[in-house]
Amino acid sequence: RKEVEQDPGPFNVPEGATVAFNCTYSNSASQSFFWYRQDCRKEPKLLMSVYSSGNEDGRFTAQLNRASQYISLLIRDSKLSDSATYLCVVMSFNKFYFGSGTKLNVKP
């Protein structure tokens, strides 16, 4: 079983839509959680950390459910520029485990 699993998508949504991605992780002792964004042929960049109480950054909301071992990312009012692959990342004892990513296509 993979450490981190994500639906690869693609999610094709119109501009302005709300879209949600989930990610599950296998190690219950995992300590930190992140969402990274990766544009085509570019390196991953941190989108946001995920805190136990949930956190929001503009149009992006991240939530963590430790009991069920999943993380979610909600994007409201999607923009064309949100089109990218979103990587779920879990850290356990200084090792980072990356999901394979969920591809989002926002269309006009």
Added chain:
Amino acid sequence: GAGVSQSPSNKVTEKGKDVELRCDPISGHTALYWYRQSLGQGLEFLIYFQGNSAPDKSGLPSDRFSAERTGGSVSTLTIQRTQQEDSAVYLCASSLARLAGESTGETQYFGPGTRLLVL
């Protein structure tokens, strides 16, 4: 300030040759990671350096792969006797050391990667 840099940006080599990839982490970052990413795939952990501690080499796929980090800064990843399946993007990332009770040191900053093609 300068981010993580990697060189070369692209490398084409013949099967059986050795290649050396370089990573310059962000100044002051004590943690350095190497990953590889095949086309359309997720990131595969290769090796992790933390300060002066022994590196975590658990992700290296074979003994043809090795890495060094000199003086706690620059790192080189060496692939000996390259095979076609080694073709991938090799990404380096650095972060501050994670201190107890802090989360800000955990953010990884990635370099632009080296695209390796083995013919």
